[in-house]
Amino acid sequence: xxxxxxxxxxxxxxxxxxxxxxxxxxxxxxxxxxxxxxxxxxxxxxxxxxxxxxxxxxxxxxxxxxxxxxxxxxxxxxxxxxxxxxxxxxxxxxxxxxxxxxxxxxxxxxxxxxxxxxxxxxxxxxxxxxxxxxxxxxxxxxxxxxxxxxxxxxxxxxxxxxxxxxxxxxxxxxxxxxxxxxxxxxxxxxxxxxxxxxxxxxxxxxxxxxxxxxxxxxxxxxxxxxxxxxxxxxxxxxxxxxxxxxxxxxxxxxxxxxxxxxxxxxxxxxxxxxxxxxxxxxxxxxxxxxxxxxxxxxxxxxxxxxxxxxxxxxxxxxxxxxxxxxxxxxxxx
Numbered sequence: 001x002x003x004x005x006x007x008x009x010x011x012x013x014x015x016x017x018x019x020x021x022x023x024x025x026x027x028x029x030x031x032x033x034x035x036x037x038x039x040x041x042x043x044x045x046x047x048x049x050x051x052x053x054x055x056x057x058x059x060x061x062x063x064x065x066x067x068x069x070x071x072x073x074x075x076x077x078x079x080x081x082x083x084x085x086x087x088x089x090x091x092x093x094x095x096x097x098x099x100x101x102x103x104x105x106x107x108x109x110x111x112x113x114x115x116x117x118x119x120x121x122x123x124x125x126x127x128x129x130x131x132x133x134x135x136x137x138x139x140x141x142x143x144x145x146x147x148x149x150x151x152x153x154x155x156x157x158x159x160x161x162x163x164x165x166x167x168x169x170x171x172x173x174x175x176x177x178x179x180x181x182x183x184x185x186x187x188x189x190x191x192x193x194x195x196x197x198x199x200x201x202x203x204x205x206x207x208x209x210x211x212x213x214x215x216x217x218x219x220x221x222x223x224x225x226x227x228x229x230x231x232x233x234x235x236x237x238x239x240x241x242x243x244x245x246x247x248x249x250x251x252x253x254x255x256x257x258x259x260x261x262x263x264x265x266x267x268x269x270x271x272x273x274x275x276x277x278x279x280x281x282x283x284x285x286x287x288x289x290x291x292x293x294x295x296x297x298x299x300x301x302x303x304x305x306x307x308x309x310x311x312x313x314x315x316x317x318x319x320x321x322x323x324x325x326x327x328x329x330x331x332x333x
Contacts, residue, residue: 133315140291140314147276147289148310148323154183154265154278155306159329161186162260163224171222171231174330176299176306181267184231185329186222188214188261192254193240196223201247205259207240215242218282220262223252231262269295276310293318304330 101109159173162184175182188211193204203221219234221244228250236243266279269292276292277285293311308323 137314137317137319140312140319143289144310144312144319144321148308148321150278150288151181151267151308152323152325154181154267155308155325155327157185157263157265157329158183158327159185161189162222162262162329163226163258171229172301174299174306174327176297179269179295179297181297181308183265183267184220184222184262185265186260187263190259190261192223192252192257192259195254196248196252196257198249198251199247201235201244203242203244203259205240205242211261214261216282220264220281222260222262223248223257224260225252225257228252267295267297274313301330 155174162173173184188208190206190208190211193206196203203223215234215237217234217236221232221234221242223230223232230249230252232244232246232248234242235245264281266285267276267288268279268285269276270285274292275290276288276295278288279285289310289312291313293313294309295311296309297307299306304326306323306325306327308325310321310323312319312321
């Protein structure tokens with residue numbers, strides 16, 4: 001079989017197909033008829049790519065040698081040969097197909113990729129800035145709301161438990177200046193053991209349970225007899241004897257006077273650290289809110305109206321907050 005086959009030849013097996021008889025030679029047809037076993041018209045015809053039909057003798061000899069195996073071999077190799085002929089030769093590129101990307105195309109695609117990447121990074125950076133700015137604004141607003149709510153609670157306690165206000169001593173449980181708010185409320189009540197004369201700088205008091213532990217230097221005291229009242233502070237404690245400062249401006253009878261130990265709340269700005277601080281009695285001021293630009297408070301006794309204004313910094317911007325309140329324990333007779 002090898003002597004008749006080359007790379008330009010095909011062996012085709014035809015089985016009783018009409019119209020193919022003219023391709024066979026007479027000798028080829030007789031050879032095909034002798035090889036037919038079940039009445040089928042079988043033959044092998046060899047075509048040459050360059051020269052057309054080969055001799056019928058070559059076909060007859062091939063058919064007699066191995067008819068069954070040769071038929072399958074011929075059919076499979078026919079398909080393979082057609083594929084090889086249709087495929088481009090080694091080292092060549094079929095017409096209309098690209099061998100790959102050119103250098104210019106690679107540079108253009110790389111430039112576009114870098115442009116898209118830079119744009120995505122810029123968008124991500126801007127989104128990150130907006131997110132943190134909104135977060136900072138929200139946190140600042142929340143901190144201001146918490147601080148104003150605490151101030152509101154303190155204002156509600158102003159004057160709680162303090163009787164006979166106002167009096168000739170001009171004492172007010174709520175002191176409001178441009179940048180400072182002072183609030184007084186009663187904490188512990190006791191009585192005098194002896195009359196107190198005007199100009200006296202000490203008091204003899206009854207030590208009730210729980211009072212001794214709270215009496216210390218700097219605590220506020222309020223004396224009232226229903227007509228007169230005065231605010232003073234503890235300068236020293238010796239048993240039931242309290243040294244006070246300033247000295248008494250009025251005389252108070254022990255049988256009709258009462259002594260109140262007051263709780264003092266002071267709210268003021270720390271301009272150096274930009275913090276609004278809240279101090280109770282003689283303790284150190286604790287931070288109430290940070291990044292405070294300004295703090296102002298005002299109180300009108302005739303209208304019993306308290307107004308608190310607060311300005312905080314948030315990045316490059318500032319935000320103003322305001323609290324308006326009518327203290328419920330003030331303005332009473």
